[in-house]
Amino acid sequence: MADIEVTSTCEEGYTTESVINGEWELVVDALSNDGPSPNEVLAADYASCYIPALRVAADQHGYDDIGAVEVEVEADLDEDDDLEAIAFHVEVEESLGDDEQEIVELGEDICHVHSALRDELHADIAIESGV
Known part of the structure; x- marks a missing residue:
């Protein structure tokens, strides 16, 4: 099974x-x-996978509760309606301090959708914490 x-x-x-x-x-x-279209579902699925991965990454860096996390996804399509680029703007309620970039990268490593996508389509992630 x-x-x-x-x-x-x-x-x-x-x-x-x-x-x-x-x-x-x-x-x-x-x-x-x-x-939603398949591309819209994929964009939402990617963010829905990345958020808990980011939480796990933050927890592994000693941040027990990072509060609310919101991801705004922007995805660009080419002339054939294929996904060409994905960008995340991540807002985290609590500050991640100097560990912010390491947590972002560990979140990428943990996220199963990130791992499944070709490198050219991995989200370009911008993060703001302590907002």
């Missing part, structure tokens, strides 16, 4: 309904009419 099982169905058009591990439902629409 696989660790992750997804059943994706498209009855017509460009909208796909997926059931993840028999429990979670996700609607993705290539045209962004009935749900």
